[in-house]
Amino acid sequence: MKQTIYNRLCFFLLLAVCSSCYKDKGNYDYHPINEVTIQAIDTAYAVLRGDSLHIVPRKTFSLSSNPEDAYTYAWIAVNDSSKTLATTPELHEPVMLMPDNYELYYRITEKATGIKYEFKTELHVMTGIYEGWLLLNDQGNDNPRLDMLSKNVSGDFNFISDVLSFARSPLQLSGKPRSVQVIRYRNNNPDVLIGTSTGTTRIDPETFDWNRTMNVLYDMPRNTPADFAPDRLNHQYGITYLVDKGDLYYRNPPYSIMFAQPLNVVRMETGKFSVSPFVAVSMFSYSLLYDITNKRFLRHSVESFAPYCELMPESPDFDYNNTGMDLVYMERTEYNEFDVFSILKKPSGEFYLSRIYLFFDTEYETAPVRMNAPELDKASYYAVNPDYGYVFYSVGGKLYEYDFSSNQAKLKLDISPRVISCLQTQYMEAEKEPLKSLRKTLAVCSYDPGGPAGKSGRIDFYAATAVMGDLQLRRSFSGMGKVISMDYRGR
16 A cells, blocks of 8 residues: 555656656747827817717827728717717717716727727717806896806807797796796706796706796695795705795705795794795704894704794894894805805994804804995895905996995996896806806896897906905806896706
């Protein structure tokens, strides 16, 4: 037995020695790869949905040119999923992708070796109503009109009059126009909401299609009156406050809070109060509102399921729970990050400016300051500059700029006989031109009462400067009507 084991060990040892002496006659000659370099493709393309996209790449080879049929080709658009647009060396295809931003890959595979080469670019698929300013016009006949300054594939803007008809939307606006807003009303995707004296409704943000269930009345409790037509929709961070005929309604989907019964009541008090249309919305703790009935500021907890409001914390400088004044205007701004600017009016006619800081709690910047501002009693529209805290207000064709730090106001524009119909600070997200230079500018909408009906409107975008310097005109558009509300539909 031992001899057998010994013989086997010797056999395997001899086999190993012979194997180590075997000469490897394999072919290890290395040949360079004929590498392909892809050129003549831009870093980004924009195309209207349905239009053809034309891209003609140029291929160079590290060794010698190969015929086109030595490769396979693929043009692949990638977003949440991928779609092959073509399998040809060049791209000449109509793009039927849904409007959105895509990564576009041009992929070449050598048939003989399986080696792949790839080039990535950006593809922006748009429609005629893909992006731009929505403009709500007052035509003076209870027949509002929605216009649009639509961003085109070159990055500039085209004016579209009556964009609902242009998009073949079935929605027919009626009543007195109140607002157009692009907000995250239902989820993280923007919704377009249009409000008039006959009601507020959504439209499809991509196609502007509409059906009657898009009316916000369908989001309200069943006992809501059929003539429900919010005076104002206040929105921020997915939180919505609707004010209708002095009643306040609240919606906060992240907390699973839907519109319910009016919450314009105060804890431990009886009876409802009438609330101002202006609500300063906060996502952190409290939103700020104004009780018209009792002339006081109130708070509402955005995290609370309780259907009531709360009194303001005490201040050593001013009684915010009993101002004795009427609220003229209120706006949550980006000045000092979260300052709420409020203009109050005493029965004797004096105007006061209040600044309240809203973050995780309510803090008072100062006691309200009496405003030294000419013609403020005749003002129609207001806006606040987020960089300098200037308060802009208009009187007819005049635009005033008020600085609270110096308590002075200056007349900045007088475009009479034109009449200013809307003031709005531009808060849209903008990292690239032509929008980047317009962020935080003041949009001044005006019209000529003696001009052609529905066509004499103009929008001028002005940038404020330090120490109440001259306004800088950044951009102008014309051809619209009397614009009373505007908002940007971005991407």
